[in-house]
Amino acid sequence: MTETAPRPTLEAVAARAGVSRATVSRVVNGGDGVREPLVERVRKAVEELGYVPNQAARSLVTRRHDAIAVVVAEPETRVFADPFFALQLRGISKELTAHDNQLVLLLTEGRDDHARVGRYLAGGHVDGALVFSLHLDDPLPGLIQHAGVPTVFGGRPGWSGDRRGVVYVDSDNRGGARDAVRHLAGLGRTRIAHITGALDQTSAVDRLDGYRDVMVDADPQLIVEGDFTPTGGERAMRELLERCPDLDAVFAANDLTAAGALRVLRASGRQVPDDVAVVGFDDMLPVAEQTDPPLTTVRQDIEEMGRLMARLLLRGVDRRAGERVGGAPSSVVLPTTLVRRASA
Amino acid sequence: MTETAPRPTLEAVAARAGVSRATVSRVVNGGDGVREPLVERVRKAVEELGYVPNQAARSLVTRRHDAIAVVVAEPETRVFADPFFALQLRGISKELTAHDNQLVLLLTEGRDDHARVGRYLAGGHVDGALVFSLHLDDPLPGLIQHAGVPTVFGGRPGWSGDRRGVVYVDSDNRGGARDAVRHLAGLGRTRIAHITGALDQTSAVDRLDGYRDVMVDADPQLIVEGDFTPTGGERAMRELLERCPDLDAVFAANDLTAAGALRVLRASGRQVPDDVAVVGFDDMLPVAEQTDPPLTTVRQDIEEMGRLMARLLLRGVDRRAGERVGGAPSSVVLPTTLVRRASA
DNA sequence: GGATCATCCGAGAGCGCTCTCACCTCCTCC
DNA sequence: GGAGGAGGTGAGAGCGCTCTCGGATGATCC
Structure with missing residues (x-):
């Protein structure tokens, strides 16, 4: 925690370079309309004094804060x-x-x-x-x-x-969700469940809508509300297994949820993907690549x-x-x- | 993206309240030394005009930016x-x-x-x-x-x-590391390995020192350099198992590293904690509680x-x-x- | 009742910068 | 060669605020 040194002002630079404040200002802000020799002299003075513009003063007049x-x-x-x-x-x-x-x-x-x-x-x-x-x-x-x-x-x-x-x-949450569910359907899965995200956020709602777009008359039992967290995923997965022990696929609203679901599936003795296929959302690398097995998921470029x-x-x-x-x-x-x- | 309305200044508030700028300034900054009726009048004017001080102007003179x-x-x-x-x-x-x-x-x-x-x-x-x-x-x-x-x-x-x-x-990295290793030793473990963090950071060095404090003449084979990541932990764990298949405990430099190590241990058929006990560092909840088995670790209040x-x-x-x-x-x-x- | 003093308020300077505007210089062109 | 123009530069106002300082006001005390 060092002490402050008084910082040089535009005025000081102008004095040293032998020009007016206005000219220094011009040079500092790009140097348009100032002749080369002067630009050089001002640059040198700025350098020597270690001048840095005072942002507060600048903002006061420009009304920009950057x-x-x-x-x-x-x-x-x-x-x-x-x-x-x-x-x-x-x-x-x-x-x-x-x-x-x-x-x-x-x-x-x-x-x-x-x-x-x-x-x-x-x-x-x-x-x-x-x-x-x-x-x-x-x-x-x-x-x-x-x-x-x-x-x-x-x-x-x-x-x-x-x-x-x-x-x-x-992101195209709805479209991504459709892709995920279609992929599962393409694998021949028919009892595809969905663990939603926190439904007070539009991303969760949109993903649910995407799921419904494909599963037009899905068994409502196959949909359970989650909250985007791993523990929420675990809880939801347990509930799903209880309600629909015959499910053969899960589309989770995000990767963290999917990770939780995977743990519960494994604990229940089911094989992934053989017994139950799982798709996540986000492609959050540290999560999606580290799960066991690695997660098929919908990537968005965050x-x-x-x-x-x-x-x-x-x-x-x-x-x-x-x-x-x-x-x-x-x-x-x-x-x-x-x-x-x-x-x- | 709405349009700007010109914002009221101190001057405007002063005019409306029928006082000077100085008085308004005083009231805005706490109101010391201004009599109650005036304070009230100024407050009212501020309220009515929706006055908010211009931080740039203030900083310019106070040299504080908050x-x-x-x-x-x-x-x-x-x-x-x-x-x-x-x-x-x-x-x-x-x-x-x-x-x-x-x-x-x-x-x-x-x-x-x-x-x-x-x-x-x-x-x-x-x-x-x-x-x-x-x-x-x-x-x-x-x-x-x-x-x-x-x-x-x-x-x-x-x-x-x-x-x-x-x-x-x-954090007391060194002391925490000592506690971790002592705990493992207290469980009767004798072949205690250490996966370090990225050794260009002092926290990693300190934890290694703590490990050495307890394992005064540790087999150097038992120490492998990691990098605080799960994949680093996996790699290090594999190397350790190869070099010292008889190890019975691992102290990992952080929880993420420990999580990676756990995966490799499981894949190698070893039981945690029966065959190999594992301790992490950080007590990063989403990680430490979600591993299988949940992680014994050194908590720091981040x-x-x-x-x-x-x-x-x-x-x-x-x-x-x-x-x-x-x-x-x-x-x-x-x-x-x-x-x-x-x-x- | 007047001197003394504390308290409250306003006038005004100035923080460091930008930007307009007037001036000055040097070309260009008829 | 002088009018007109273009481009460079400087003087000065002013952004919105704080803070010092002096003056007004009223209370206090002998």
Whole structure:
């Protein structure tokens, strides 16, 4: 914890280079319209003094912060047991860094925090927001809309409010689920069960819908609600085995759920995939490759989702700043692919 | 992506309340030395106009940002497969939020990024930095010291530079390792192997030292280098079984490594804990509780580490800002506890 | 009742930067 | 050779806030 040295200002650089503040400012911001010899002199002065612009002063006049908030509206510990979010964060970070933007992370713990986040966003500290893990009844989108900050959502928000101008990036959950179930059907399986995700999230609902698209008149006994966690998967699998001991396949809403289901199946003496075939969702590598047997699953490019969210948001921010960068960004749904491994 | 409305300024609030800017400022910042009726009037005006202070303008004069950078110097994907970091982040976030500070996340990808991070910290955008996952040869501490930003490290930095004023929070890795190995010895095991972590990190080195403290003249064949990952654990375990088929216990440098080792042991037909007892490190719940059998492991309170780091840093920041808050913060080493489950 | 003092409030400077606008120089062209 | 123009540079205002300092106000005390 060292002590502060007073940092040089534009003024100081200008004095040293023998030019005006305005010229230094021009050079620091790209140097357009300044003649070469002067540019050189200013650069040298900047170097010698170790000048770094004061971001606060700059923001005060430009009204830009070059910072984006990432809001994770996840009250539970689940996000943290789940590499999903970390991967998106990585994608976001890469994209933001590439555009010289900073990432301000806002984790919310419970309801009270929503107000805090709303205030923060409204406070104009950041140029935009990326919002994750929305649940169906979440008040956050309303607050954000009210704050008037450009926003992109991670996953389609299941939100009943004003939809205009809502931009999100999502995977084709429904299509991916269809692929998974069709694959199982293609293997000759007929009693295909589904362990859902937490149904207060649209991704879980969409995957369930995809399952139903294929299993048009599925035995309702074959559907059990899970919660995207391994223990939820275990519980659901036990319930399924009790209700439908004759099932021959399981489509789990995500890989973690599938991992839990696999354990229960093994414990029950059933062989995977011979007795029961299992398909997951996400292709979360550390999980999907490490299960026994390795998991057949629906891959979504999570990091790319993150990167895309950031890109859309930055475009929206620039647009708002008056730069012409094409029309208003619109939502994107990314395709999924089935990855075959040993479990189905 | 809604449009901006011009936000009200202090001036506007002052006009509406019929007072001066200074008075509004006082009220907004706590209201000391302003008489009740005026406070009330100002509060009302703030409310009515929806006034939120402009942080940039404030920072410009106070030189405080109420923001802390979290730097993750981890070039690999490992951090993300590992809930460890996420838990610390959660602890940090809680503590920062409680003190109205924001969290700016800086992820670095490879060497070039270090310069960027150094520049950012030197740029005075944040009041302090929390730095993680340092490797032995990392240039970051030097850069940070040069930037002159108050910093707290997560884990003891294995760094050969100037040590003065370096503050870190760490677990008692060595002591925890000793407990683990002693526990195995107490079970009557004599051929106790160790799969190390990535030895370019001090935590791995310390755990190895702890192992050696107890196994004073251990067969060097019983020590294999791992890398904190499940696959590393598998590879190491295979190597161990080949070299020392008579081993009767394994102390793995972390839970993920232990999980990999467990798989290999099972595949080799050995019973855990009967043939080989296994102890991990971290007590990372989703991992430790889900292995088969559940893992005996050394618990460290990861979230608390994060919270503590943030607390120390904020104290250092306040100190620097001239507020008297006791002496310079010094490093903290948190105790660990052995958690007994089925694997040993 | 007037001097003294504490308390409260407002005027105004200034944080470090950007950006407009006027000026100045040097070409170009008729 | 002089008008017109293009491009470079500097002066200065102002972004929204905090904070010092002096003045006003009213309480206190002899």
